[in-house]
Amino acid sequence: MTDLRTPLPFAGATTDADRPVRMAKIIDQERCIGCHACTTACKSENEVPLGVSRTYVKSVDVGLFPEVRRSFQVTRCNQCVDAPCVAACPTAAMFTREDGIVDFDKQACIGCKACIAACPYDAIFINPEDHSAEKCNFCAHRIDMNLEPACVVVCPVEAIFVGDLNDADSKVAHMVGREPVQVRRPEKDTKPKLYYRGAHQATLDPLAAQRPTGDIFAWAMQAPEDGHTINSGHEPGWPGSSSAAAVIAYDVGHSVPWDWRVGLYTWTKSIAAGVYPVVALLITLGVLDAGSDLWTLATPVLAGAFLALTGAVLIWDLEHPTRFFYILTRPQWRSWLAKGAVILSLYAAVLAAHFLAGVVLRGDAGEGLHWLALLGVPAGIMTGVYTAFLFAQAKARDLWQNPLLPPHLAVQAVMAGAAALVPVALWLEPDVVDALAWVVAIASAVHLLMILGEVTLPHPTAHARTAAHNLTHGRFALPFRAGVVLGAVGLLAPVAPVLALPAALAALAGLWAFEHAYVQAGQSVPLA
Amino acid sequence: MTQLDRLAERVDAARAATEARGETFYQGPSRSHLAMFPPKERWDDWVELDSKAWPQRVEKRFMLVPTTCFNCESACGLLAYVDKDTLQVRKFEGNPESPGSRGRNCAKGPAVQNQITDPDRILHPMRRVGERGAGQWERISWDEALDELALRIRAAITTDRHNEVMYHVGRPGEDGFTERVLAAWGVDGHNSHTNVCSSGGRTGFQFWCGIDRPSPDHANARTILLISSHLETGHYFNPHAQRIIDAKHAGAKVIVMDVRLSNTATHATEWLAPYPGTEPAILLSIVRQIVRDGAYDREYVRRWWNWQQYLAAEHPDRPRTFEAFEEVLRDLYAEYTFEMASAESGVSVAQIRAVHDAVVEAGPRLAVHSWRSAAAGNEGGWQVSRTLFMLCALMGAIAVPGGTYPNAWNKFVARPIHLPHHPAAWNELTYPLEYPIAQNELSFLLPHFVEEGRGILDVYFTRVYNPVWTNPDGFSWIEMLTDHRKVGLHAALTPTWNETAYFADLVLPMGLSSERHDITSYEQYDAQWIAFRQPVLRAARERLGETITDTRQVNPGEVWEENEFWIELSWRIDPDGSLGIRQYFESKARPGEKLGVDEYYGWMFENSVPGLPETAAAEGMTPLEYMRRYGSFEIQKGIGPLHESTVDPAQYATDKRVDEFGRVYSRDPAPAAQNLAPTGAPDPDAEGRRPVGVEIDGEVKRGFPTPSGLLEFYSRTLVDWGWGEHAIPTYIRSHVHPSRMEEGQVPLISTFRLVTQIHTRSANSKWLDELSHSNPLWIHPTHAATLGVITGDLVRVETELGYFVVKAWVTEGIRPGVVACSHHMGRWRLAGHDHTHRLNSTTVALERDGSRWTMRPEQAHGPFESSDPDTSRIWWTDVGVHQNMTFGVHPDPVSGMHCWHQAVRVVRAQDGDRAGDVHVDTDRSRAVYREWLGRTRNARIVSPNGERRPRWLIRPLKPTADAFRIDGPVGRRA
Helix, strand or coil: CCCCCCCCCCCCCCCCCCCCCCEEEEEECCCCCCCCHHHHHHHHHHCCCCCCCCEEEEEEEEEECCEEEEEEEEEECCCCCCCHHHHHCCCCCEEECCCCCEEECCCCCCCCCHHHHHCCCCCCEECCCCCCEECCCCCHHHHCCCECCHHHHHCCCCCEEEEECCCCCCHHHHHHHHCCEECCCHHHCCCCCEEEECCCHHHHCCCCCECCCCCECCCCECCCCCCCEECCCECCCCCCCCCCCEEEEECCCEECCCCHHHHHHHHHHHHHHHHHHHHHHHHHCCCCCCCCHHHHHHHHHHHHHHHHHHHHHHHHHCCCHHHCCHHHHCCCCCCHHHHHHHHHHHHHHHHHHHHHHHHHHHHHHHHHHHHHHHHHHHHHHHHHHHHHHHHHCCCCCHHHCCCCHHHHHHHHHHHHHHHHHHHHHHHHCHHHHHHHHHHHHHHHHHHHHHHHHHHHCCCCCHHHHHHHHHHHCCCCHHHHHHHHHHHHHHCCCCCCHHHHHHHHHHHHHHHHHHHHHHHHHHCCCCCC | CCHHHHHHHHHHHHHHHHHHCCCCCCECCCCCCCECCCCHHHCCCEEEECCCCCCCCCEEEEEEEEEECCCCCCCCEEEEEEECCCCCEEEEEECCCCCCCCCCCCCCCCCHHHHHCCCCCCCCCEEECCCCCCCCEEECCHHHHHHHHHHHHHHHHHCCCHHHEEEEECCCCCCCHHHHHHHHHCCCCEEECHHHCCHHHHHHHHHHHCCCCEEECHHHCCEEEEECCHHHHCCCHHHHHHHHHHHHHCCCEEEEECCECCHHHHCCCEEECCCCCCHHHHHHHHHHHHHHHCCCCHHHHHHHECHHHHHHHHCCCCCCCHHHHHHHHHHHCCCCCHHHHHHHHCCCHHHHHHHHHHHHHHCCCEEEEECCHHHHHCCCCHHHHHHHHHHHHHHCCECCCCCEEEHHHHCCCCCCCCCCCCCCCCCCCCCCCCCCCCCCCCHHHHHHHHHCCCCCEEEEEEECCCHHHHCCCHHHHHHHHCCCCCEEEEEEEECCCCCCHHHCCEEEEECCCCCCCEEECCCCCCEEEEEEECCHHHHHHHHCCCCCCCHHHCCCCCCECHHHHHHHHHHHHCCCCCCCCHHHHECCCCCCCECCHHHHHHHHHHHCCCCHHHHHHHCCCCHHHHHHHHCEEEEEECCCCHHHCECCHHHHCCCCEECCCCEEEECCCCCCCCCCCCCCCCCCCCCCCEEEEEEECCEEECCCCCCCCCECCCCHHHHHCCCHHHCCCCCCCCCCCHHHCCCCCEEEECCCCCCCCCCCCCCCCHHHHHHCCCCCEEECHHHHHHHCCCCCCEEEEECCCEEEEEEEEECCCECCCCEECCCCCCCEEECCCCCCCCCCCEEEEEEEECCEEEEEEEECCCCCCCCCHHHHHCCCCCCCCCHHHHCCCCECCCCCCECCCEEEEEEECCCCCCCCCEEEEHHHHHHHHHHHHCCCCCHHHHCCCCECCCCCCCCCCCCCHHHHECCCCCCCCC
């Protein structure tokens, strides 16, 4: 007689008792009728204001009459396993729960928009009422009440459902295991837990479909593109990523997270970052005497002033400026905003010490300041360079995913620092103006070469190509070209003494224009 | 054990845990431990975590109260979350106890929250001061409004001018309450919107089976054949969409005919975009092939078609055998080859053949639906539903699982506490002699009838109805409404300001979905069920022990509901009961006292809804308490083919007579009907015997409510009333058929709905408006190229009456050579008015120069300050164009349906044109009216019996027999 109690080998190995819960969501586009019930149910449940959405239904008409169909994509947070928003958030306001739900805490949000910049799906927005970042959080408050999310409940055709991927019994695990489901932008290494069944590439890929001409969709307006908002799809006349005739029939606009203040911040920061290392270089080369007021006093004052300006612009750009200190009191160390804050603080501390020493000891400070410079020069360079890592955390802003960005920012810092020092040197140490002019010119030359590389080298992705196009020929062509021309004027700085100041100022102005164009173009490609 | 079994086990565990607590577990689509709704046992005190405070766990307490959505006609269940601290509604979810919608909703369900908090809603009764339409208003009391109305109505009634009182309704959203108010007043004053909506669709069904709506059993179908976009904008949108998608995923084929790409077309196995109006040609070509192949259900056709009557009338020389009929049938549609249908419609032969194959494969599991769309767009559109239903009639797909039911069998209208007699006078302003077999009132011709001096309106109610905007030829409506000689007093019963209310004398605020009582029942699957709409705050406060006697006590401001309004008004019309009106508005429990809504519905639920008292008692409730708590009740599921039921011989025991075609008559009285759902009412025989059934193969079956008791392939009614050429299902070439249009004209499809809006009703929802707010002209790229326009460019669309200016949407989603413009949009308000509705409307200037009218947008739509901070965030500026203004009236000479499609010329906009410009000459309106009137066949000439209309046809508020006489009373001054 067979003993029914004999366990099979490895019996129990496939049970999920000890696996962590991984809440996932499936949107079945084969069932979805594009009715937008999920949109309004979400607005109702979460009291989402007009102009922003946690979830919406993108619609794309694909094909040529009569072989044409409308494809839908219920568009929202992808609940990534490796959520870039969580990594980028400096205060852990975006966080991953134990069950895998990426949730947020509005009380902790400082409104830096790093999460928005970081999200490869453009699924996060600033709520205009409370000025905090917000997105689909799976209706976590309902999950914790053992209720389905609001969109799941309302859906007339049961096209949305949720469950634990590690629970082999769940419908979600069942479908992910058996059906050819898709995720958006897997190449971004985020491991989305929002799966689509039967979605069309023309909706999944934000550049596959054409954005209509004019200002309308099939039954609504396109969000006005006023520089703060972008719409999905490739522009008419610019090649998309699909060979199928595809036109967006309905979509919502997305806010660009970082406005002109971020370009201003990188500019003031470049100046602050460059001044100290450039003067230290002059001393090292013997061009400048270590006892000079330019080194002991003017350098920390000039760098400190622009560093303070940088800090002020950063705080000004926050949606919750009064919460700026959260970045230091509740830092989340994977965030380059948090790390950057430490770098900026360290640099500020060095500059302060340098200044204090300079004031107290004046020309006698020399030796001590040498030792301080061992800390100050790297701090200055890190101040200039860390932004490259901050930008790199914006995983889907392909223009910024450039391995040469750290050296490029270092070069910009040197150029900006030297250029900013020219008028000061004209006042305090006219003898070093020539050397500074040469630094400006050489740095400008390298800067221009790197730009040349940026815009002429074929781009590896459609997104980077589109961003570069917008930079050089599109919306940002004017500031970009101004930046290049003015940067070229910087090459003239050492040609004649009379040219040093105007060329340096031109190089500075050019850098500001370029930074603005670069920061904005990097955000000009639709992600959703 | 399979994965699915294990899943079921786990879900069962969650269910078991809930049920072990004695609570209901509402399983959600995730099939997990997550429930869709709180257990109904906790609806009195549900504790929920606040989404706004999250991740702080702030608890909020709610009372959950059901009601019924009042946006579209689907009557989906809603569950209002009433905050127990503020006693205000926080949100609406679906009602899991609603059998039609099953707890799910479309976008409009949650959006009810916007509607009840709309900052521009009307909160108090208002009376015009100054000129009509000038926009100056004073707040008055309900007493003043009621007295003014009562005085005028009483005067009309006491001077035999009953029919100078008219009630003009948009979506009724209720079954019978208001009709009975009019009946009690003796007024044949019911005017509906139906002839701008579904009359064409209804006509085709009615001539087949005596019931004017289909009830497709989508969930069990093998093939679903839809004329138009029923998945997203159908009459029963959400309930049907659920079942269509379920069927599709169970393997059903979905066939969709629609000129433009809809969301439904997207899900179609076959999407056909026929040239507008050619749908019957396609359907008849499928009929022809099925008949030629003998692929139909012969036995069903033999038993249930009135083929004998047809042979006797049209082929008296042939033997009256089924085989002879089959031979005739084969020849009848011989010209409708697939090739002919393809040439006519532009749809490929291969695709038509594929549809044919799907129909044949389906056999009796063929679910079809046609409602507005082609049937509402084209002259002869009523043949669309008629030829469509013919497929079901051929396949035996009627009232069987997966087939199509006559709606009255899937609907239950309960008998009310009082049932007044119907009016004794005929209203010629709604049913004129030119349209003896029109399906519904010729509502949209009203301004022309009044202009011609056919009568005046002493008291005119518009109720959740906006004819100035919705109907064609809106300027003619403005001309009528502003003329005091034509309209004595215009009272608009409406929750929101609208284009018609601007031209009213009294504006009386009525409640929205969660602020009023109504009872509804709709055919959404094979069952009978009722849904109860109720003021949720009234129900909530009653649960808390308060006594509410008037819905105004709980509604915002002085917003009322119609039930109580009509009762109160009727009492004031007949304060002492001497007119015989008051009796119908009196309490039965307390004779001589006013009837209240609690008693009205309490009596109905107690006495007229089978099974409800028992179900309620099992839960220890009265039937009214049960309905207030759960909102719905399913009376019976699986109704089945009622026509096949055998008639109790006791019903024809006395003086039974069987006519030559099997119709069985008797003098035995009809058993009292429990279900008052409207159906045809076949006439008695010449000797006055009542039709009780139809004899088939020796058995007396209930049959259909048609004159013959059978499915009427051949309509004797159409023959008798002058339309013999359409006695059988035929194809009528539309007024926009290429052969009937001038060079350069193309058809404009103006009827298509969007998934997120519902006519003018939903503009008071900011969420819905944000989702869809414009109506560009859909035009195919090849057509656009000839005009040199791209998407976003302005074009002029020239109609018979004038033109409108609109942006172009150049799309592959429409048949080349056809253009389309959705409705809902182009809402407007007038500058200088005290009160307007600002959401999704643009301020316009109206200019009149004799018969020439111009409407120009004066300022773009945009943000505004209000009690809702969201209105300052409105970002869209384009709210579309009001195209209906430029449409002439096109009454179908048979069905009376306004044939919406327009023959237009599309040209580039001219200098100075702005999006939204409208220009119309109302002299042209009158010319178009007269042209279409010329196509009619007047009852004075065609009536076979000196009456105005075949009595058996469905008609709201059917007057008494005497009033049917052409020379009978008309109830108005001479």
